[in-house]
Amino acid sequence: MDEPARGGGVTSSVRSRRALTEPPIVKVALLVVTVVFLAVFLVLPLVAVFTQAFEKGAAAYFAALREPDAWKAIRLTLLTAAIAVPMNLLFGLAASWAIAKFEFPGKGTLLTLIDLPFAVSPVISGMIFVLLFGRQGALGPWLADHDVKIIFAVPGIVLATVFVTFPFVARELIPVMQALGNEEEEAARVLGAGGAQIFLRVTLPNIKWGVLYGVILCNARAMGEFGAVSVVSGHIRGLTNTIPLHVEILYNEYDFQAAFAVASLLAFLAVATLLAKSVVEWRARPAAPRRERLEEAA
Amino acid sequence: MKDRRPHRRVLPGFGLTLGFTLLYLSLIVLIPLSTLALETASMGWGPFWATVTSPRVLATYRLTFGASLLAAALNAVFGLAVAWVLVRYRFPGQRLVDALVDLPFALPTAVAGIALTSLYAPNGWLGRPLQEAFGARVAFTPLGIVVALTFIGLPFVVRTLQPVIEDLDAEVEEAAASLGAGRRQTFARVIVPALLPAWITGFALAFARALGEYGSVVFIAGNMPMKTEITSLLIITKLEQYDYAGATAIAVVMLAASFLLLGAVNRLQSWTSRRGAAA
Numbered sequence: 073m074d075e076p077a078r079g080g081g082v083t084s085s086v087r088s089r090r091a092l093t094e095p096p097i098v099k100v101a102l103l104v105v106t107v108v109f110l111a112v113f114l115v116l117p118l119v120a121v122f123t124q125a126f127e128k129g130a131a132a133y134f135a136a137l138r139e140p141d142a143w144k145a146i147r148l149t150l151l152t153a154a155i156a157v158p159m160n161l162l163f164g165l166a167a168s169w170a171i172a173k174f175e176f177p178g179k180g181t182l183l184t185l186i187d188l189p190f191a192v193s194p195v196i197s198g199m200i201f202v203l204l205f206g207r208q209g210a211l212g213p214w215l216a217d218h219d220v221k222i223i224f225a226v227p228g229i230v231l232a233t234v235f236v237t238f239p240f241v242a243r244e245l246i247p248v249m250q251a252l253g254n255e256e257e258e259a260a261r262v263l264g265a266g267g268a269q270i271f272l273r274v275t276l277p278n279i280k281w282g283v284l285y286g287v288i289l290c291n292a293r294a295m296g297e298f299g300a301v302s303v304v305s306g307h308i309r310g311l312t313n314t315i316p317l318h319v320e321i322l323y324n325e326y327d328f329q330a331a332f333a334v335a336s337l338l339a340f341l342a343v344a345t346l347l348a349k350s351v352v353e354w355r356a357r358p359a360a361p362r363r364e365r366l367e368e369a370a
Numbered sequence: 371m372k373d374r375r376p377h378r379r380v381l382p383g384f385g386l387t388l389g390f391t392l393l394y395l396s397l398i399v400l401i402p403l404s405t406l407a408l409e410t411a412s413m414g415w416g417p418f419w420a421t422v423t424s425p426r427v428l429a430t431y432r433l434t435f436g437a438s439l440l441a442a443a444l445n446a447v448f449g450l451a452v453a454w455v456l457v458r459y460r461f462p463g464q465r466l467v468d469a470l471v472d473l474p475f476a477l478p479t480a481v482a483g484i485a486l487t488s489l490y491a492p493n494g495w496l497g498r499p500l501q502e503a504f505g506a507r508v509a510f511t512p513l514g515i516v517v518a519l520t521f522i523g524l525p526f527v528v529r530t531l532q533p534v535i536e537d538l539d540a541e542v543e544e545a546a547a548s549l550g551a552g553r554r555q556t557f558a559r560v561i562v563p564a565l566l567p568a569w570i571t572g573f574a575l576a577f578a579r580a581l582g583e584y585g586s587v588v589f590i591a592g593n594m595p596m597k598t599e600i601t602s603l604l605i606i607t608k609l610e611q612y613d614y615a616g617a618t619a620i621a622v623v624m625l626a627a628s629f630l631l632l633g634a635v636n637r638l639q640s641w642t643s644r645r646g647a648a649a
Contacts, residue, residue: 092540092547099459106455107467109448112496113521115475117485120495124488163394170387182391186397191632193582194479195602196406196621199609203405208614210405234398258380267382289475296478298585303606316585317482323484323589332488335481342476349476350469 081226120337124332133265136322141310145318146337148226152314155295156233160290161283164241168279169271172249173257183246189238194299200303216244224306229314232300237290244286281356285349292345297339394416406625409618421619430601431623437600438580439514441519446573449527450565456528457535471529474522479585486518487589510592515600518586523576530572534565567642571635581624 099181126133136142167186171179189197203209205222215222222228256278260270276283298316305312313321315338322331410418421427455461456468474482490497490508500506521546538561546556584602592598601624608617 077589092543092553093458094553102451102455103459103461105448106452106453110452110467110470113524116489116495117482117521118473118477120485120489152570159394163391166387166394167391169383170391173381174384174388176384176388185395185399188403190521191578191625191628192403193584193602193624193628195584195605196582196625198407199605199617199621202401202609203409203614203618204402206614208612210408231398231402235402238398254381261380261382271379271383271393296476296481298478298480299602302584306627316478319480319484320589328488330474331484335484338478338481342478345476346469346472349472350465 109288113236118165118339118343121332124328125336127332128329132329133333133336136330137337138340139315139330142318142334143249143329144310145313145315148229148312149295149314149316151226152230153291155230156294157287157291159234159240161287162235163238163244164245164286165283167242168245168249169275172244172252186239188237192235194236194297195303197236198300198303200365201228204338213304224308224312226312228304229301229312232304233294233297236297236300237294240290240293241283241286245279245282248282249275252278281352285352285356288345288348288352292341293296295341300322385393404624406618407613410622413619417615418619421616422623426595426599427561427601427604427620428597429559430599430604430620433512433515433599434581435627436517437519438583440516441523441580442573442577444516444520444578445523445527446569449524449567449572449576450531453528453531453535457532463606468493471525471541474524479583480589482521483518483586483589486521486586487514490514490590509590510598512598514590515587515591515598518590519580519583522583522586523580526576526579527569527572530568530575530597531565534568538564567638571638574631574635574638578628578635583630 073088093099137146167182170176171182192200198311199355202223204211205228206212206214207216207223209223222231252275254302256274257270265273296316297314298320301314302317302320305314305317307313307317307321315334319335319338322328322334389568436519452471456464456471487494487509489495490500492498492501492507492509494509497507497509500508506513508517542560542564543556546560547553551559582602584606588603591600591603593603603618605617605620605624608614610622
């Protein structure tokens with residue numbers, strides 16, 4: 073790039089380079105616009121959360137987190153994620169194995185259906201479970217007769233969370249597995265390996281970063297989901313409040329410092345998610361050239 | 371049939387994994403979603419139409435679609451600048467900025483909602499200067515809704531444009547330059563047409579996301595019926611009044627809009643990749 077064009081002389085090289093990048097003043101303007109836009113829309117809200125969380129000092133901050141209802145909300149959020157993430161991980165592994173390793177009719181439709189929860193807004197995601205299990209829902213009377221509570225109870229919160237985080241792992245793994253192809257697994261099969269052995273020894277090492285990536289994104293959404301959970305929760309303090317719902321209650325009671333203190337937990341989670349995501353992207357990247365080198369050598 | 375391509379079935383587990391996939395998909399997604407169709411069908415056309423065209427519902431549609439459109443347009447303009455700067459320029463802290471773009475995906479919407487509200491409230495860091503300088507109120511007005519929707523839609527345009535800008539063929543720009551085109555001309559005639567499908571895709575994804583958004587908007591909106599009430603909030607209000615049919619009717623219209631948008635995006639993408647493959 074820095075070599076002057078052959079036979080062109082200095083003026084033409086300067087001219088062509090000028091035509092290939094923006095004038096310095098435009099460059100600076102674009103950079104400033106980008107930095108200011110991102111600072112106002114992304115950095116400032118994050119700073120606002122932590123500033124207001126520590127507004128009354130560290131003691132008030134930790135007091136807000138130790139408060140019994142906050143603690144119960146934290147436990148419910150952890151429980152919800154501990155159910156939703158493994159379920160969707162199992163689904164993601166099964167779906168990507170079936171879709172990437174085999175040919176069958178209707179695959180395109182199946183892929184569309186797996187993405188469906190992404191197209192459904194959070195409030196509607198919660199609403200469908202109210203329509204199914206709510207007091208006047210399709211199964212409502214039957215559930216009432218058998219004294220089973222799903223809506224305004226923990227099962228409804230878990231179900232709504234499983235729904236909104238449904239595609240995360242599958243969507244991450246399907247393209248990864250499709251790109252890897254079947255050769256290694258077929259070789260293992262020919263050498264006498266069983267299904268579980270093939271999966272654990274051959275497939276899993278190849279897709280581990282994809283699995284981790286999907287789990288990180290799935291977990292962040294599971295712990296932070298607000299709209300869907302808000303519809304099915306009933307907002308019973310200490311019983312059916314997750315962390316985001318507890319933040320809402322505190323905020324609406326004008327207890328801003330406590331609201332931001334509890335919200336800061338979720339902000340920490342978001343920052344940790346971005347960090348982990350970057351690390352995984354960085355770790356997963358060198359794998360591709362290595363594979364290419366192997367193919368060249370073969 | 372089974373033996374036609376035997377090598378396809380060398381690997382085990384097809385029946386088990388596909389069976390589990392279909393069962394889980396049906397239980398978690400398809401059966402719950404089908405309740406929308408059942409509820410709508412049991413309602414009848416007359417009441418359905420009356421619900422979705424009542425003045426309060428129409429006001430939420432106008433506000434939700436208008437604010438979402440404005441937010442997606444803002445993201446289209448600034449998202450192009452951000453994507454361009456992140457791909458083409460080098461500056462200190464670039465990787466940090468790049469990672470930060472995904473913050474709206476990672477930050478729970480309720481946290482974004484209270485943070486933005488506190489910033490833009492009349493006594494907030496940004497709300498006070500805006501009020502003093504321009505007399506502009508942001509929080510608890512439609513403008514606040516646009517701010518929240520711009521925040522949550524921010525990554526879509528940037529992330530759809532970035533790979534396309536990376537893949538832009540430098541030779542095409544060089545060719546345009548060697549044929550005498552200035553940078554502005556190259557940008558308008560060569561770069562923008564190449565980016566256009568991804569740009570529209572990013573815009574449509576941000577728009578679709580904004581239409582259904584709830585958590586980040588509900589704190590900053592003010593939630594006054596007919597004025598600052600978004601459709602998602604009205605659905606919740608109807609549900610809390612046990613008006614399941616009304617909530618469903620409003621939701622079905624929003625869902626149809628979202629499916630139409632995302633369907634158009636899919637068609638645009640397959641058209642682009644076909645055109646790319648043919649070229």
